[in-house]
Amino acid sequence: MATRVRPSSKRCAVIGGSGFLGRHLVEKLLDRGYSVSVFDIRQSYELPGVTFHQGDLCDKQALLPALKDVSLVFHCASPSPASDDRDLFERVNIQGTQTVIQACKEAGIQKLVLTSSASVVFEGTDIKNGREDLPYAKKPIDYYTKTKIEQEKLVLKACDKQKGFLTVAIRPHGIFGPRDPQLVPILVDTARRGKMKFIIGDGTNLVDFTFVENVVHGHILAAERLRPDSPICGKPYHITNDEPVRFWDFMSQVLVGLGYAPPRYHLPYALVYGLALLLWLLSIILRPLKSFKPTFTPMRVALAGTHHYYSCERAKEDLGYTPVVSLKEGIARTVQSYPHLRCEA
Ligand SMILES: NC(=O)C1=CN([C@@H]2O[C@H](COP(=O)(O)OP(=O)(O)OC[C@H]3O[C@@H](n4cnc5c(N)ncnc54)[C@H](OP(=O)(O)O)[C@@H]3O)[C@@H](O)[C@H]2O)C=CC1
Numbered sequence: 372m373a374t375r376v377r378p379s380s381k382r383c384a385v386i387g388g389s390g391f392l393g394r395h396l397v398e399k400l401l402d403r404g405y406s407v408s409v410f411d412i413r414q415s416y417e418l419p420g421v422t423f424h425q426g427d428l429c430d431k432q433a434l435l436p437a438l439k440d441v442s443l444v445f446h447c448a449s450p451s452p453a454s455d456d457r458d459l460f461e462r463v464n465i466q467g468t469q470t471v472i473q474a475c476k477e478a479g480i481q482k483l484v485l486t487s488s489a490s491v492v493f494e495g496t497d498i499k500n501g502r503e504d505l506p507y508a509k510k511p512i513d514y515y516t517k518t519k520i521e522q523e524k525l526v527l528k529a530c531d532k533q534k535g536f537l538t539v540a541i542r543p544h545g546i547f548g549p550r551d552p553q554l555v556p557i558l559v560d561t562a563r564r565g566k567m568k569f570i571i572g573d574g575t576n577l578v579d580f581t582f583v584e585n586v587v588h589g590h591i592l593a594a595e596r597l598r599p600d601s602p603i604c605g606k607p608y609h610i611t612n613d614e615p616v617r618f619w620d621f622m623s624q625v626l627v628g629l630g631y632a633p634p635r636y637h638l639p640y641a642l643v644y645g646l647a648l649l650l651w652l653l654s655i656i657l658r659p660l661k662s663f664k665p666t667f668t669p670m671r672v673a674l675a676g677t678h679h680y681y682s683c684e685r686a687k688e689d690l691g692y693t694p695v696v697s698l699k700e701g702i703a704r705t706v707q708s709y710p711h712l713r714c715e716a
């Protein structure tokens with residue numbers, strides 16, 4: 372008679388484990404003695420203790436082998452927020468997350484930890500010390516945000532103590548660190564094209580940027596505290612560096628660290644936002660003739676010109692969270708990790 376292997380609490384799966392956050396999470400899980408099954412649409416590395424399963428998370432049959440003998444699943448896969456492909460976001464973040472939940476239930480998974488985003492409450496206007504009880508954005512600023520909201524709702528609603536399927540959502544904001552494919556590379560590319568001379572607005576707006584290891588720490592605390600009797604079941608948690616910083620000071624520190632000049636001249640927020648909106652509309656209208664992707668999208672301008680920082684008191688109280696790497700140290704380690712992006716002049 373075939374014996375069914377009891378899932379080990381030290382065996383977990385990371386969906387999206389080839390990505391920026393996913394790979395940092397996998398590395399920390401290995402350090403902590405977990406063995407890890409990675410499921411991703413691409414394989415970007417090999418590591419002892421990790422088994423790779425390549426596939427699309429919308430395909431339950433492809434997903435199930437990655438969840439075999441696993442008790443804990445982290446779901447941190449998403450299309451890039453830089454995309455504006457509505458169908459892709461809906462397919463992966465909404466239908467795909469439904470598939471992940473179904474596959475978890477079929478595979479007898481006990482815990483599912485979702486990487487959501489603090490942006491689920493952001494509508495393009497100021498948020499100061501926002502707590503988790505803020506309502507979801509009624510007018511989400513883009514398809515990424517819209518589908519992250521639906522995704523979070525699905526995962527939190529699926530939490531079922533009676534059936535032994537526990538869920539929690541982590542809401543990070545502005546993740547940065549070594550190997551990030553977005554923030555630093557886009558910033559440097561913009562600087563190299565001579566477009567990082569301007570500060571949008573008066574430059575005093577405060578924002579959370581979160582070093583990737585703090586985000587990983589929040590995920591692991593949540594996973595380890597997720598038990599039927601814990602208050603965290605079915606809830607979202609902000610995870611930040613807990614050091615809101617002026618958006619333009621952060622950008623300047625990264626730019627200067629890499630040898631580029633910081634932005635100096637101010638432009639009115641409303642003007643830049645209006646221009647970004649116009650360019651975005653033009654890029655849609657002209658798409659059949661010529662494809663171009665504006666750097667300053669309405670989303671980026673809103674993120675660069677408003678206050679948006681979040682309280683992580685709930686994570687401190689319920690998860691025992693405190694950041695493990697300060698902003699200063701995080702920026703230094705990030706800058707050091709991009710020798711190829713330094714200014715050569
Ligand atoms: N970066 C940030 O500042 C923030 C990120 N988040 C969230 O954190 C999570 C991780 O983000 P991050 O590490 O930056 O993103 P990455 O793009 O680096 O990682 C996501 C991974 O998921 C993969 N993926 C995409 N679609 C599928 C699919 N259909 N099936 C299987 N795998 C897929 C990606 O592959 P490919 O690259 O080929 O698409 C990639 O390897 C996301 O959920 C994101 O929404 C939340 C707040 C802030």
Ligand SMILES: CC(C)CCC[C@@H](C)[C@H]1CC[C@H]2C3=C(CC[C@]12C)[C@@]1(C)CCC(=O)C[C@@H]1CC3
Nearest residue numbers: 452488490545553554557558561666671674675
């Ligand atoms: C061109 C410059 C004005 C801006 C360059 C940096 C930006 C690329 C980043 C600044 C804030 C970042 C951010 C995200 C992506 C990269 C930035 C826009 C997210 C949208 C990533 C996904 C999320 O869930 C929220 C993030 C907010 C901050």
